Amino acid sequence: MRALWNVTTYKNGRAETWNEEIQSVMDEGQEREAVNLCPDFTYQTLEGFGGTLTEAAAYTWHQMGEKVRMEFLEACYGTDGLGYTLARMAIDSCDACLGNYSDMDQEGDEELKSFSIKRDETYILPFLKAAEKVKGERLSVMLSPWSPPPFMKTNREKNHGGKLLEKHYGLWADYLCRFVEEYRKNDVSVKRLSVQNEPDATQIWDSCRYDAEEEKRFLKDFLYPAMKRRELTEVELFIWDHNKERALERTLAVIDEETRSMVKGVAFHWYSGDHFEALDMIRERFPEKKLLFSEGCVEYSRFSSADQLSNARMYGHDIAGDLNHGACAFIDWNILLNSQGGPNHVNNFCDAPMMYDVETGRLEKKLSYTYIGHFSRYLLPGSVRIGMSRYTDEIDVTAFKRPDHKLAAVLMNRTERDMPVYLRLQGQLVKLTVPGDGIGTALLELE
Template identity: 50%
Template sequence: MNLKCVVTRFLNNKKNEFVQYMKFIKDNGVEHKVINIYPNMRYQTFEGFGGALTESSGYVYSKMDKKQKHQLISTYFDEDNMNYRLARIHLDSCDFSLGHYEAMSDKEDINMYSFSLKRSEKYIFPLVDDVQKYMGRPIEIMVSPWSPPAFMKTNGERNHGGSLKEEYKEFWARYLCKYIVEFRNRGYNVKRMSIQNEPRAVQIWDSCIYSAKEEKEFLRDYLYPEMIKNNLTDVEIFIWDHNKERIFERACEIIDEDTNHMITGIAFHWYSGDHFEALNLVNEKFPDKKLILSEACIEYSHYSKEDRLFNAQRYAHDIIGNLNNGMSAFYDWNILLDENGGPNHVGNCCDAPFLYDIQEGKLIERKTLSYIKHFSHYIKPGAVRIGYSKYTDALDVTAFENPDKSIVLIILNRFSDDFQTSIRLYEEYTNLFIPSESIITCVINR
């Protein structure tokens, strides 16, 4: 067996990437400092990586020249690069929009004659079109609403939470289905949706509160029946779409004998911490449900824009922990923002793998891009997570077998110490040096 290792480090703020090649030899009884790989222990199948194509991303993209646009899209969506295959799009405005908007705002228009995707057509669709042209096929899209139109809500506005009025539940279900039908009529492959983005968060931007009971009843009594009417039952439905610390309770409260067949899985975010055990609990109780991370980003209100290595390491640590506890798809947040981490119509700026300095006309690659690539490039769609064991909790580790039978082992070292380890597989082993503050992807071919 042969081992190829790609090692990425940032020394004095400069990227240092190199490749090592090793051969496996017969296991001589190696015991200490070992990472074992067990391909016969098989878990979830992984579907792919992607990011959000927000109005903010589309707006910044529109400011770039042709060469920069090609660099951005080829970096993300080329099979030989990051190999993104998924996209998430907000329905109506979110915080990463240029301002509030709704496809329609006339409460008297019960037939939705005034329904319009004019805002999506201006910045979001041109970005999606360029992505699909580059890929040569439709990209798989997940859609998520941040808020119903203001007239449908108890507080009469898009912001500050509020709830969906009882008398508008059927209307809102028709509205969501109309969005999906209109997307599909334009050639956009809407594969999945979440019912509500962050249904427990009262935000200063677009938001709406659902209790578990309300989310279940809306799905069961309004949304799913409307999807049947519109021949949309092939669209995968994901509940929750919020942080991990309450994902288990939410799943237990919503999934029952009435809703089980309606729900494909549970979507989650990362903003409240690791909570990897919560994913495992969901996986144990609901083994037929997919777990997808639908949003992650470095918020400048909580983390420093300049602590780029720490931020990249947080991403890798979270991705590994989520993978090891059942995650089957990963959607990063904005694929592109401006130099300030926006535009954001309420000032909730954050980092992205690519920033674009509009004044300087410069595309800026962030460290998170290199770290995400260690996963998205090497773990192919259709890969199956396999078993492993490690000798120390100082290293984060995950392992997959790709459809071509190659084995991918990813090792994250977030600390200032170097490590020496042996990789053991099929009664053979090889030695591997793990530098301080590095991420390593090992590809093993038999």
């Protein structure tokens, strides 16, 4: 058995990445420092990785010169890039936009005659098409709404929460379907739709609250019937789309025998902590439902932009944890931002794996970009998670069998000291060192 070991370490503010080829040796009873790989135990199939194509990201990309634009696209979608195949996109405005907007603001237009996605045609859709051109195929898109138009809401504005007025449940369902249809007319491969982004939060930006009963009623009596009328039921519906700590109780409240066939899965974010066990319980109760990570970022209101190692570890720990507890996909938040962490119409600035300095014309790859790549470059769509056990929780580990029958194991060291590892598989050992403040991916070719 041969292993290609791709490893990154971060010392004194600099990242260094190298490859080495390691030949296995016979396992003669190694007990300590082992990570066992168990390919006979299989779990969920991976659908892929991606980033969110917000208006902020698209606008920032349009500010680049042609050479830097291509450098960015190659870094995400090119042959040697992150290998992204998925994307999330907002229905109307979110905080990562140049301002609030809706695709139809005319109260009384029950037939949506004034509906238009012209705003998206300025920056967002050209950005998507450029990415797909480099990728050589269409991206699989998830759509999520942040807020209905102001006239449909109890607070009469896009921001600060509020609720969807009951009299507009039907109109909003038609609006969401119309958005899907318009995107498809523009040759966008819309595969997934969430009912509402962060329905349990009143944000200073675009937001709308649903309790569990309201989300269930809107889904069951309005959104799904509208999708059925418009022949859109092949679009997968996801509930919750919020933090993991309440994902289980929302799932239990929304999914019953009547709604079970309508809901494809549960989308979740990371902002309230790990709560990986919640994913286990959802999977136990609803084994057929997909678990999809749909958003996470390093918020400057809570974390430092300068601490690249901690920020990158946040990605590595959460990706490994989500995958090990059943997630089928991981979609990052803004795929690109400017050096300030915007633009953002309410100054909710945050980090992104790639950031562009408009004044200097410099595109920066953060350490989080490299950490994501240790997963997304090697864990290909169609890969199946396999069983594993590890000798210490100081190393985050996840492992998959790829469609090409190679095994890929990602190991992230959460300490400053080098950590020895014996990868054990089918009577063979591969001796590795995961460096302090480092991450590595072992690609194993079975003989």
